[in-house]
Amino acid sequence: QIWKIQCVLMASIKDEDTLIRDMAERMMIKFEKYLSDYSVVLALGAVLDPRIKLTSLEYMYEKVDPLTSTIKTNEIKQKLYTLFEMYRRLHTSSSTTSQTPSSITRGESSSHALTKSLFN
Secondary structure, eight states: OHHHHHHHHHHHHTOSOHHHHHHHHHHHHHHHHHHHHHHHHHHHHHHHSTTTHHHHHHHHHHHHOTTTHHHHHHHHHHHHHHHHHHHHHHHHHHHHSOOOHHHHHHHHHHHHHHHHHHHO
């Protein structure tokens, strides 16, 4: 849905009506401000959604900005690989240890490390 909004805004920026064009430009500035904070989270969610997957995400990136679509797609792929590897490590270490309060605490700190590695 966010991709559709972005496409409508991009089309509206090229509108002949100056009122529509000016409004779309102001909206796009706000849209990009908020989207930059959440774009990775939304992209990861889209790839994990069985209805969308990575090929649809690639298509959406291509429609929005063909010059950076490959870079953005590769960034999301790398973050997915990082996410999988971190979960694999957590699962491997948690299956060999018992569930004590200290292992739960380690899980929380591992979760924090996962978040930092994905979004920084």
